[in-house]
Amino acid sequence: MxxxxxxxxxxxxxxxxxxxxxxxxxxxxxxxxxxxxxxxxxxxxxxxxxxxxxxxxxxxxxxxxxxxxxxxxxxxxxxxxxxxxxxxxxxxVSAEGPVIRAAGWDMEPPMHADTRRYTPIRDFCPDQSDPQTTSKDVW
CATH class of the missing domain: 3.30.70.100 (Alpha-Beta Plaits)
Structure with a gap:
């Protein structure tokens, strides 16, 4: 690829x-x-x-x-x-896979069926201002 x-x-x-x-x-x-x-x-x-x-x-x-x-x-x-x-x-590229880690599991960004493009990251990541969620939980 x-x-x-x-x-x-x-x-x-x-x-x-x-x-x-x-x-x-x-x-x-x-x-x-x-x-x-x-x-x-x-x-x-x-x-x-x-x-x-x-x-x-x-x-x-x-x-x-x-x-x-x-x-x-x-x-x-x-x-x-x-x-x-x-x-x-x-x-x-020899391999590809998810980048984002959330709560111990891999998370793949949702795809748009019409254009094969990813949803902006801000649309599916937890709220970074929430004290219960830290950046290490998301990435």
């Missing part, structure tokens, strides 16, 4: 035009053979920073992705949005 993750910087005043382009890219990419997950998130504090996360079955699937029409269209949209200085990298 391969993970592709990193940061793309763009002109924050052009963020709205990239939203629609990303939606088209994500929808087309998730239909590709070998694509397990494909997401981009705008940084909450910096509108000019996009965080990229992709999960691919293998190298041939990722290589096939790069020669699709929707990748060429998205690359043009990134250029038009003033994208610069990408820090996106590929990682080879």
């Amino acid at each position: 391969l993970i592709v993750a990193g940061i793309v910087r763009l002109d924050p005043t052009r963020r709205a035009q990239l939203d629609a382009a990303f939606d088209r890219m994500r929808d087309a990419t998730l239909r590709e053979a070998g694509c397990l997950e494909y997401q981009a998130y705008f940084d909450r504090k910096d509108a000019g920073t996009v965080l990229i996360f992709e999960k691919w079955q293998d190298e041939p699937a990722l290589r096939a992705h790069f020669v699709t029409a929707h990748v060429a269209e998205f690359a043009a949209a990134l250029t038009a949005a003033g994208a610069s200085g990408t820090g996106v990298r590929k990682y080879e």
Whole structure:
């Protein structure tokens, strides 16, 4: 399995035009053979920073992705949005499993069926302000 993750910087005043382009890219990419997950998130504090996360079955699937029409269209949209200085990298993964520990048992975040993305962690973790719950109970 391969993970592709990193940061793309763009002109924050052009963020709205990239939203629609990303939606088209994500929808087309998730239909590709070998694509397990494909997401981009705008940084909450910096509108000019996009965080990229992709999960691919293998190298041939990722290589096939790069020669699709929707990748060429998205690359043009990134250029038009003033994208610069990408820090996106590929990682080879040999195993995966839950990260979160709660009350002595492994907890897997719930998945959204429509987009194969995880629910934000704040939606399922215990209240950190509760004196009965400490960070060691959650993580």
